[in-house]
Structure formats: structure tokens, C-alpha cells
Amino acid sequence: xxxxxxxxxxxxxxxxxxxxxxxxxxxxxxxxxxxxxxxxxxxxxxxxxxxxxxxxxxxxxxxxxxxxxxxxxxxxxxxxxxxxxxxxxxxxxxxxxxxxxxxxxxxxxxxxxxxxxxxxxxxxxxxxxxxxxxxxxxxxxxxxxxxxxxxxxxxxxxxxxxxxxxxxxxxxxxxxxxxxxxxxxxxxxxxxxxxxxxxxxxxxxxxxxxxxxxxxxxxxxxxxxxxxxxxxxxxxxxxxxxxxxxxxxxxxxxxxxxxxxxxxxxxxxxxxxxxxxxxxxxxxxxxxxx
Amino acid sequence: xxxxxxxxxxxxxxxxxxxxxxxxxxxxxxxxxxxxxxxxxxxxxxxxxxxxxxxxxxxxxxxxxxxxxxxxxxxxxxxxxxxxxxxxxxxxxxxxxxxxxxxxxxxxxxxxxxxxxxxxxxxxxxxxxxxxxxxxxxxxxxxxxxxxxxxxxxxxxxxxxxxxxxxxxxxxxxxxxxxxxxxxxxxxxxxxx
Numbered sequence: 001x002x003x004x005x006x007x008x009x010x011x012x013x014x015x016x017x018x019x020x021x022x023x024x025x026x027x028x029x030x031x032x033x034x035x036x037x038x039x040x041x042x043x044x045x046x047x048x049x050x051x052x053x054x055x056x057x058x059x060x061x062x063x064x065x066x067x068x069x070x071x072x073x074x075x076x077x078x079x080x081x082x083x084x085x086x087x088x089x090x091x092x093x094x095x096x097x098x099x100x101x102x103x104x105x106x107x108x109x110x111x112x113x114x115x116x117x118x119x120x121x122x123x124x125x126x127x128x129x130x131x132x133x134x135x136x137x138x139x140x141x142x143x144x145x146x147x148x149x150x151x152x153x154x155x156x157x158x159x160x161x162x163x164x165x166x167x168x169x170x171x172x173x174x175x176x177x178x179x180x181x182x183x184x185x186x187x188x189x190x191x192x193x194x195x196x197x198x199x200x201x202x203x204x205x206x207x208x209x210x211x212x213x214x215x216x217x218x219x220x221x222x223x224x225x226x227x228x229x230x231x232x233x234x235x236x237x238x239x240x241x242x243x244x245x246x247x248x249x250x251x252x253x254x255x256x257x258x259x260x261x262x263x264x265x266x267x268x269x270x271x272x273x274x275x276x277x278x279x280x281x282x283x284x285x286x287x288x289x290x
Numbered sequence: 291x292x293x294x295x296x297x298x299x300x301x302x303x304x305x306x307x308x309x310x311x312x313x314x315x316x317x318x319x320x321x322x323x324x325x326x327x328x329x330x331x332x333x334x335x336x337x338x339x340x341x342x343x344x345x346x347x348x349x350x351x352x353x354x355x356x357x358x359x360x361x362x363x364x365x366x367x368x369x370x371x372x373x374x375x376x377x378x379x380x381x382x383x384x385x386x387x388x389x390x391x392x393x394x395x396x397x398x399x400x401x402x403x404x405x406x407x408x409x410x411x412x413x414x415x416x417x418x419x420x421x422x423x424x425x426x427x428x429x430x431x432x433x434x435x436x437x438x439x440x441x442x443x444x445x446x447x448x449x450x451x452x453x454x455x456x457x458x459x460x461x462x463x464x465x466x467x468x469x470x471x472x473x474x475x476x477x478x479x480x481x482x483x
Contacts, residue, residue, distance in 0.1 A: 022351065026315050089411050090364055105313040107360060107467050114416035117362035119465045121315030238346075239317040240463045 020158055020199045021235045024101065026121035028237035028245045034082030035121075036231075037249050038102045040202075041079065042129055042279060044229025044251040046070045047166065047192040048206045050273055050283025051135075051147065054262050055212020055221025056184045057172040058140035066137075066269065066287020071130040072279040074102050078252070079279060080123065086110055090118045099123035133164055135285070143172040147190065160197025167191055168206070184221070185211045192229075204229030204251070212260070220261040223275075226254055253278050308481040314356075314468045317364075318346045320428070320439065321461030329378075329453040332446055336460050338439040340431040343464060347432070351468050360467040361429045363421060366396065368410040372456035379405040381446040386412075386460070388423045389440050395420035428464060 027035050049070040074080065080103035085095050090112050098108045103123030110118045139145040149166035168190030178185060190206040205228050212221020232248040258275030262285075271285040320343060322336040347358075368384075384398040396415040404410065424440075431439040448454050471483035 022314065022349075089367075089413065091413065105311065107313060107315055109360070109362065112364065113413045115418040115421045116364055116366075116413055116416065118364040119315065119360060119362050119467070122313035122467065124312060125310070238315070240319050240465075242318075 020196070022238055023124065024199065025235040025237045025245065026101075026239065028239050028241045028243050029087050031082075031084045031087070031120075032237075032245060032247055033249060034084060035101050036247055037082065037252065038079040038100045039200075040229055040231045040249040041251045041253045042072060042074070042102065043194070043202050043231060044204045044227055045072060045253060045256070045275070045279055045281045046129065046131055047164075047194065047202070047204055047229070048190065048208075048225075048227050048256065049275060049281045050271070050285050051166075051168065051190050051206065052170070052188075052208070052210055052223060052260060052271075052273070053135070053137045053139075053145070053147070053285065053287075054214070054269065054271055055210055055219045055223075055260055056214040057143060057145045057170060057186055059143075059181075061138070061140040062289050064137040064139060064269070064287055064289040065134070066271075066285045067132060067134055068283055068285045069130060069132040070281060070283040071128055072281045073128055074126050074279060076278060080104065084120055086112075086118050090116070096120060102126050102129075133166075135166075135287075143175050145170045145172075145186075145188075149192075155197075158197070159199070162194075162196050164192070164194045166193070170208075170210075174211070182215065183211070183213050185209075196233075198234050200231055200233045202229065202231045206256075208256075210260070217264050218262065219264075219271075220259070222257075222259055224255075224257045227251065227256055228254060308474055309471055309483050310474050311482045312470050312472055314351055314470055315465065316343075316346055316351070316468060317463065317465040318343045319461045319463055321459060322442075323457050323459035324444075325373075325457045327453065327455045329448045330450070332444075332448065332454075334444050336442040336444055338427075338441060338462075339437060340428070340439050341437055343428075343432055343466075344435055344437075347466075347468065351470055355471050357469040358429070358433055358466055359469060360465075361425055361432065362465050363425060363428075364463045364465060366412050366416065366460070366462045368402075368412060369459045369461070370404045370408050370410075370454075370456055371459070372404075372408075372454075374455070376453070376455040378448050378452040378454040379403060380449060381454070382449065383445070383447045384410075384412075385445045386420075387443045388420045388427070389443075391443055393420045393423050395424060395442065424462075432466065 050068040084098045098120035105122045105125030107122040108120040135149045137147045147168045151164040154161045170186045170188030174185030187209045192204045194202040208225030210223035229251040260273040262271035267288045273283045380401045386395045394417045396412040398415045427440045
């Protein structure tokens with residue numbers, strides 16, 4: 001019973017004041033896409049991080065329960081700035097590089113006619129993004145490993161129900177043509193879905209291949225893949241229109257590469273992974289295997 | 291074993307419970323609408339209320355831990371809604387001032403043909419002195435949580451023999467930044483406030 005609030009603290013539960021609208025709803029017009037787009041890339045990168053429990057796939061049946069923490073450093077103009085256009089009827093029409101929702105905490109003023117000023121909102125100024133979730137893996141099923149993540153919580157508040165579902169599988173294709181039993185070559189597919197009330201619905205697909213070497217107490221490997229993630233949802237804008245706004249955005253970081261390494265002490269497993277290209281995302285998995 | 295796992299992850303969570311300073315942005319419209327049944331030279335006071343902006347602020351942000359900055363006006367417009375019996379089609383010599391008649395906010399000496407366009411964007415005819423005065427009054431009202439910002443004096447001329455019957459609304463789009471100190475769910479950065 002004590003574990004439940006612990007998970008709540010770790011997962012995407014808004015402790016934030018007031019409505020989520022006030023965090024994401026700065027724009028209602030065309031600028032909303034550029035403002036929110038980095039969230040699609042960030043969530044896709046983090047939900048697909050740490051998804052490989054180890055570079056090896058067990059040859060005998062095991063159940064592996066672990067907790068994964070993933071995090072990204074929010075750096076680079078791709079995540080923190082976008083080109084916004086001054087909205088009608090403000091003149092002169094101009095294109096300005098302004099903060100995204102992840103960008104710096106300073107607004108950007110554009111001077112218009114006779115002292116009028118249009119202000120592009122500041123970002124949240126986030127330097128890092130960290131989430132955590134549980135994962136269970138069943139491995140050693142004819143060279144295949146099945147993975148699942150699940151989390152659900154009803155905030156009974158503005159955020160509504162928060163759910164995370166992830167399923168995926170990897171298969172050791174190296175077993176058919178690699179004689180060295182310490183080297184594993186696998187391919188896999190993973191699907192993630194996360195929802196935060198009506199504000200955010202995230203889905204992502206990941207096709208991944210990994211190659212690695214392992215010993216009795218260690219493993220390391222390299223992986224690469226293709227990921228596609230989308231976010232969509234609705235909010236009420238905090239601009240003068242105060243309108244209900246829908247958005248639908250896709251990640252801009254489809255290709256991932258990464259390194260992974262892990263240690264094993266009896267039933268306790270630890271795995272550390274790093275992947276890119278943008279954002280650079282680290283993941284840390286700690287779990288027990290039966 | 292469970293204790294080890296929980297301890298490690300609790301440490302991760304404790305590190306993430308921080309207070310972070312955000313710059314929130316809010317935008318709203320203030321204005322007033324007055325019904326006219328007049329001809330000739332008209333002068334009317336428009337009262338500007340801060341209630342909507344203050345409510346909008348408290349709807350979205352905890353006002354007790356926030357500081358308001360960068361109050362700006364991005365557009366000013368007039369809108370007419372005509373009623374039956376109206377015989378006017380234009381307004382001339384439109385002049386709007388802040389509080390006293392000398393601090394002009396905008397002035398338009400040509401004709402507003404409101405039967406062609408019911409909305410008149412006055413951005414191009416704004417006077418800096420009136421705009422600066424209005425901004426300072428808005429800031430004063432919001433910072434001090436006053437209900438009333440002040441008033442505008444709208445004057446115009448209806449051509450002789452015509453009579454305007456309908457309402458004219460003046461609205462201003464106002465934005466502000468609000469510096470807040472807020473608890474964040476994860477390690478989104480070190481504590482700052």
C-alpha cells in the first residue's frame with residue numbers, strides 16, 4: 001500500500017497550482033504548434049528510453065520487474081525556441097524567435113504602431129525533464145522478451161485521469177546465426193500510450209535493434225531505432241480569445257542511437273542507457289529478476 | 291531488496307521536489323459598451339473595470355505568491371452594434387482621451403463608415419502620451435487589486451440630420467507577465483525561490 005503514493009510522486013502527477021490550461025494555453029492561433037511542439041519530441045524520447053532491460057535476452061524463462069527513471073537535459077534551440085509570427089491585427093507583421101513552452105523564462109516584446117506592444121509568452125524555463133515508471137519483462141520465451149508498463153491514477157482534479165500503457169517485444173535474431181552465446185542481436189517493437197485528462201494524449205511507436213555482449217555480471221551494447229510520436233489534446237487558451245483550442249503534433253526526433261550497460265548482483269539488476277540525438281536522454285533501471 | 295529499491299527511487303523523487311520561478315503570461319480584454327441615441331456632437335465617458343483581468347489572474351495563478359510585470363496593450367478597437375431606427379452611417383472626428391480631455395489616446399479626423407465595417411481598429415491613430423498614461427493606470431489597478439482602472443472620454447460627430455441608435459464598445463487587449471514561485475512535480479530544475 002505504501003508503494004502507491006510513491007509511484008504517484010514519481011509519475012506525471014501535476015502538483016502544479018491551478019489549471020493545466022495556464023501552463024500550456026498561452027496561444028490560440030498558429031503559434032501554438034511551435035510553442036508546444038518540443039513536448040512531442042521530449043515525451044517520445046523519454047517514453048522510449050530505458051525500454052530495453054538489458055542487451056541480452058535470456059535463454060530461459062525469467063520475470064524481471066524494474067523501476068525506470070528517465071531524464072533529458074533541455075538544451076538547444078530546437079527544443080527551446082521557435083519562429084513565431086505576430087497575430088492579427090497587430091502591425092507590423094513580423095517573425096520573431098521566441099521561447100517554446102520548454103524555453104527560457106523571459107517573454108519577448110515586439111514593438112508595434114504608436115507604442116503598442118505584443119508580448120510573446122515566456123517558456124517554463126525547464127532545464128531537465130525526469131519521469132519514472134514500472135516495467136515488467138518476461139524473457140526466455142523462444143528467444144523473445146515481452147515488456148509492459150502500466151500506470152493509472154485518477155487525480156479527481158483538473159488533470160483528470162493519468163494513464164500510461166506500454167507494450168513491446170524483442171526477439172533475439174542473433175541466435176540463428178551468431179555462434180558466440182555472449183553476443184546478442186535483437187530487433188523489437190514498442191508501443192507507448194499516455195493520457196493526462198483531455199489535455200494530453202501521447203502515442204509513440206518504436207522500432208529498435210540492439211547488439212550487445214554480456215557476461216555473468218555485466219552487459220553492454222549499442223542500439224538504434226526509429227521512433228514516431230504524436231501528442232494531441234485540447235485546452236482553453238489564456239490569451240484574450242479564451243477559446244477552446246485543439247492541437248496535434250508529431251515528434252521531430254525520429255532517429256535514435258544509444259549505448260547501454262548494466263550490472264548484475266544475484267537477482268538485482270541495474271542498467272544505465274544514454275540515447276540521442278535530440279534531446280540527449282539518460283535512463284536508469286533498477287530491478288529484480290526471478 | 292524492496293527497501294533498497296524504494297530507497298533509491300525515493301532519493302530520486304526527493305531530489306525532484308523543488309520550487310521554481312516561472313514567468314506566466316496572461317492576456318485579456320478590458321473595455322466598456324455604451325448605448326447611444328444621439329446626433330450632432332457627442333461626448334461620453336467609458337468606465338474601464340479591472341475586474342475581468344484580476345479574475346483572470348486569480349483563475350490561473352496564485353496571486354499571493356506572484357509579481358506582475360510587463361503590462362502591455364497590443365490593440366484597441368471600437369465596435370458598433372446598431373439598433374432599429376438608426377439613421378447614421380458614419381462617425382466623424384473621433385477622439386478618445388484618458389481621464390482628462392487633454393490626454394488623447396487616439397484621434398481620427400476622417401470618417402468611420404461603420405455600416406461597411408462594424409469594427410474600427412484604432413491602432414494606427416493612437417497617441418503615445420495617452421497610451422502610456424492608460425498603461426500606468428492599468429498597472430496601478432492590477433497591482434493594487436482595484437476594481438476600476440479609470441475612464442475614457444469618447445467624442446465624435448454624427449452628421450447633421452442623422453442619429454446613431456445603437457451601442458459602441460471600446461475594447462483593449464492587455465497582456466501581462468506574472469512572476470510566480472511554484473512547486474513542480476519532478477526535478478525540473480534546482481530550487482530557486
